[in-house]
Amino acid sequence: MADWLEDGARRALSDCGCKAEDIEVFAVPGCFELPLAASRLIASDGFDGIVALGIVIQGETPHFDFVAGECARGLMNVSLATGTPIGFGVLTTNTLAQAQERADPKRGDRGYEAAIAAATLLLIPKEAAREPVGFRR
Numbered sequence: 270m271a272d273w274l275e276d277g278a279r280r281a282l283s284d285c286g287c288k289a290e291d292i293e294v295f296a297v298p299g300c301f302e303l304p305l306a307a308s309r310l311i312a313s314d315g316f317d318g319i320v321a322l323g324i325v326i327q328g329e330t331p332h333f334d335f336v337a338g339e340c341a342r343g344l345m346n347v348s349l350a351t352g353t354p355i356g357f358g359v360l361t362t363n364t365l366a367q368a369q370e371r372a373d374p375k376r377g378d379r380g381y382e383a384a385i386a387a388a389t390l391l392l393i394p395k396e397a398a399r400e401p402v403g404f405r406r
Contacts, residue, residue, distance in 0.1 A: 304343025
């Protein structure tokens, strides 16, 4: 399933004009480690965006809640702190079948969607020039 997510992300980035040689893949031990990995990659100043991919499936313990929640919060914090788009392609499902459906390029293609989300945010300039706006009561 992780291969499906990665393939979807690669197809999306290609559809957005990225060259294959400009796409780098870094594996981490688990989804909990994604925020730190994203932070380090962004700090290396070589990436315009990040696509974080992974799968967390509900088990019999509350471990799922901690991993999924902290992964999402951590990636959002990194994105907001750095201004770098991070496509959230971490599947958080109750069952293996749900994860397969969401990762499958023919059914869910969430890897593709996550990469499109990150690429779309690159269209919004970091320092958008705006006319001063004000109001009075």
